[in-house]
Amino acid sequence: MNTTVASYNLNEEEEKKLILREYRALLRALKTRIKRGDKTLLRRAFEMAVDAHMNMRRKSGEPYILHPIAVARIVVEEIGLGIRSTICALLHDVVEDTEISLEDIESEFGSQLAKIIDGLTKISNVVDLKANTTVQAENFRKILLTLAEDPRVILIKLADRLHNMRTLGSMSREKQLKIASETTYLYAPLAHRLGLYEIKTELEDLALKYTQPDVYVEIARGLKETKRDRTRYVNEFIKPIKEELALANLDFEIYGRPKSIHSIWNKMRTKHVAFEEVYDLFAIRIIINSNPEKEKDDCWKVYSLVTNYYTPSPDRLRDWISVPKSNGYEALHTTVMGNAGKWVEVQIRSKRMNDIAEKGLAAHWKYKEGTDHQAQENKLDQWLVNLRDIVSNNDSDSLDFIQDFKLDLFTEEIYVYTPKGEMRVLPKGATALDFAFDIHSVLGARCIGAKINHKLLPLSHVLSSGDQIEIITSSKQKPSEDWLSIVTTAKAKARVKYHLKEEKRAIGNNGKEILQRKLDHLSIPMSAHNINELCLFYKKESSLDLFYSIAVGALDLRDLKEIPHTAGKLHTPFRDIKNDIKGLTPEEVLTSTNPPKGTELIIFGEHSDKVLYKLAACCQPIPGDDVFGFVTAGEGLKIHRADCPNASQLLAHYGHRVIKTKWAKNKEITFLAGIRIVGLDDVGIIQKITNIVSGDLKINMSSMSIDTKEGLFDGSIRVFVHDREELDILCDRLSRIQDIHTVERIEQKND
Ligand code: MN
Numbered sequence: 001m002n003t004t005v006a007s008y009n010l011n012e013e014e015e016k017k018l019i020l021r022e023y024r025a026l027l028r029a030l031k032t033r034i035k036r037g038d039k040t041l042l043r044r045a046f047e048m049a050v051d052a053h054m055n056m057r058r059k060s061g062e063p064y065i066l067h068p069i070a071v072a073r074i075v076v077e078e079i080g081l082g083i084r085s086t087i088c089a090l091l092h093d094v095v096e097d098t099e100i101s102l103e104d105i106e107s108e109f110g111s112q113l114a115k116i117i118d119g120l121t122k123i124s125n126v127v128d129l130k131a132n133t134t135v136q137a138e139n140f141r142k143i144l145l146t147l148a149e150d151p152r153v154i155l156i157k158l159a160d161r162l163h164n165m166r167t168l169g170s171m172s173r174e175k176q177l178k179i180a181s182e183t184t185y186l187y188a189p190l191a192h193r194l195g196l197y198e199i200k201t202e203l204e205d206l207a208l209k210y211t212q213p214d215v216y217v218e219i220a221r222g223l224k225e226t227k228r229d230r231t232r233y234v235n236e237f238i239k240p241i242k243e244e245l246a247l248a249n250l251d252f253e254i255y256g257r258p259k260s261i262h263s264i265w266n267k268m269r270t271k272h273v274a275f276e277e278v279y280d281l282f283a284i285r286i287i288i289n290s291n292p293e294k295e296k297d298d299c300w301k302v303y304s305l306v307t308n309y310y311t312p313s314p315d316r317l318r319d320w321i322s323v324p325k326s327n328g329y330e331a332l333h334t335t336v337m338g339n340a341g342k343w344v345e346v347q348i349r350s351k352r353m354n355d356i357a358e359k360g361l362a363a364h365w366k367y368k369e370g371t372d373h374q375a376q377e378n379k380l381d382q383w384l385v386n387l388r389d390i391v392s393n394n395d396s397d398s399l400d401f402i403q404d405f406k407l408d409l410f411t412e413e414i415y416v417y418t419p420k421g422e423m424r425v426l427p428k429g430a431t432a433l434d435f436a437f438d439i440h441s442v443l444g445a446r447c448i449g450a451k452i453n454h455k456l457l458p459l460s461h462v463l464s465s466g467d468q469i470e471i472i473t474s475s476k477q478k479p480s481e482d483w484l485s486i487v488t489t490a491k492a493k494a495r496v497k498y499h500l501k502e503e504k505r506a507i508g509n510n511g512k513e514i515l516q517r518k519l520d521h522l523s524i525p526m527s528a529h530n531i532n533e534l535c536l537f538y539k540k541e542s543s544l545d546l547f548y549s550i551a552v553g554a555l556d557l558r559d560l561k562e563i564p565h566t567a568g569k570l571h572t573p574f575r576d577i578k579n580d581i582k583g584l585t586p587e588e589v590l591t592s593t594n595p596p597k598g599t600e601l602i603i604f605g606e607h608s609d610k611v612l613y614k615l616a617a618c619c620q621p622i623p624g625d626d627v628f629g630f631v632t633a634g635e636g637l638k639i640h641r642a643d644c645p646n647a648s649q650l651l652a653h654y655g656h657r658v659i660k661t662k663w664a665k666n667k668e669i670t671f672l673a674g675i676r677i678v679g680l681d682d683v684g685i686i687q688k689i690t691n692i693v694s695g696d697l698k699i700n701m702s703s704m705s706i707d708t709k710e711g712l713f714d715g716s717i718r719v720f721v722h723d724r725e726e727l728d729i730l731c732d733r734l735s736r737i738q739d740i741h742t743v744e745r746i747e748q749k750n751d
Helices: 012-033 038-052 066-078 083-090 102-109 111-126 133-149 151-166 173-193 197-211 213-225 227-247 261-271 295-309 351-359 361-366 374-393 398-410 432-439 441-445 481-485 490-521 528-538 543-551 557-566 577-581 586-592 647-653 685-696 724-735
Strands: 252-258 282-288 332-337 343-350 413-417 423-427 447-452 455-457 469-473 601-603 613-615 627-631 637-641 658-663 671-680 700-709 712-721 740-746
Touching: 012 038, 012 066, 012 083, 038 066, 038 083, 038 102, 066 083, 066 151, 083 111, 083 151, 102 111, 111 151, 151 173, 151 197, 173 197, 173 740, 197 213, 197 261, 197 351, 213 227, 213 261, 227 252, 227 282, 227 295, 282 295, 282 351, 295 332, 295 343, 343 351, 423 432, 432 441, 432 447, 432 469, 432 490, 441 447, 441 490, 481 490, 490 543, 490 557, 528 543, 627 647, 637 647, 671 724, 685 700, 685 712, 685 724, 712 724, 724 740
Parallel strands: 282 343, 601 658, 613 637
Antiparallel strands: 252 282, 332 343, 413 423, 447 455, 447 469, 627 637, 627 658, 671 712, 671 740, 700 712
């Protein structure tokens, strides 16, 4: 499955052979699905990809083309997709990385495939390693939107991610961490939601391996050491069941599987227990081969045989055969008392159900022609419709949205009914109000209570599986702030937030009118500039907040005529910033600064500067960095780097407080900057570093700290440099030391 090749040891001829061998393996995997003409099409895609990636190599040194072939194999072998998805997988990186355009692909393979590849290209584009969390959240939203358009895009993307995770070893530490955390954050939950349990587990395990290598190695070793004991226990446990099943003439497969490393770690962490207490957790899986008409009966037959022998825990029977999970999962789960007083989980499913459990969504397509699984299809379609609905209609912050959405991804589900008996699937913990919003946003907005199983209950009532709910509405009802703590689903949350904002806007309009009258009275124009000035004075984050506070009477506008004295001349449209903030205290800067557009502040970085400011501790700018000034609410003017992690949030939300700032040319004074150096631990490496810093470049070092662990060197130094140019030269020189992997600028935490 996972071919590890040290291809950089191969010569050209051997590499060619290897590529062809991998391609043939792909063909073999597709064999049963290839129709006439498909083979030529596939060959064309393969050749196009080979040509396009001709001179490219992966970080590991192997030819790049091995990556798309591997992704295509995952798509076929592990997700179970067909020929068209295979072609897309082979070509998934060509538009982004090579000369081939989307038009080329469209003319060669048609518009449907081009659309999928376009989706894949968009997804790669949105993963920006330097982006901050807000930008990332917005990116994830785009990914979800693409998913809603054509699920194949996300399935191929998952295959791509899986292969990248399997080969993450050759990436830099920084990229490993970034890609691994992104995987835990989004891709593993998505795989879970789509029912790709195998892939989800592998993604989580691999992510743990790179984010917490110590933990991973420890648990993996523990599992290996205890394997023999575990196998013996499993064999003893299944022996009598095997005999019973054989007697009943069932065609079956039975095996025990340990929990994944990630889930063991999760248990240890959340339950605060040691490895010894969880290592022997495993599940017994029984897969029966029976035809669709008999599979349900057969599963229950197996259940009855198992529980004849071992006593089941009465409250731990999960019947996902009668009512499958919304991602399509079907199985019977029970937990029984095994030998030596140990609880053992037994999972019972048919071969078809097992395919769905492993290949998820894709298996549904495969079984689509199979008779009565129409209901299944509908539920998945319903999920996609729902998803599209939430993603495109929500008015809330992306970050908020992603968090709400993630909650939905992970929680268990309950099944509830409308008065007419229509079933709805909601996350566990959902309230009557969630149900109302699930049915329709208008129903949600007007909900005042619910009749649950014919009993009148408040809208905050938490629903249970099997509840039948009738929503009671009133035309006078409207959403309020406290509803946000009642609803739990992303959809309902987004709706409530939207309503609240709309209402605030409507009320704000009254406030705007009140303000307009007052300003007219004082002959002050209601310009954008003056509104900003007022926001600053009243410490409001936006004009909407300002108008709203005025409307609800939270602001006393009697102060308004006092403002010209304290906050500067409200009605003066333009001022010279240098004169304005010259020699002022930070507080005075705060209340007086609001430079008209186009003004630029020049700073030297020394005490003789006419303006008081501080260099922000979060990004520690030095001359040469792109910077901007920001008027804070209590600490005066702060200078941030344009690539500061906080920058986009500041710029997005408080644009009116930003002052364009530039460094003056100056080579007199020095600034403290931090550098992190990671590489292989080698004798004399410290000597080499100090030689460059103090010897060659004559840069003063303020401190140095080093961590070496298992042959890895991880150090940071703080140096006094004049500007960015000098720092860049230093970094460049350091990165050329043999065995040094990364040299990056860092900020010091203790400042
Ligand atoms: Mn790729």
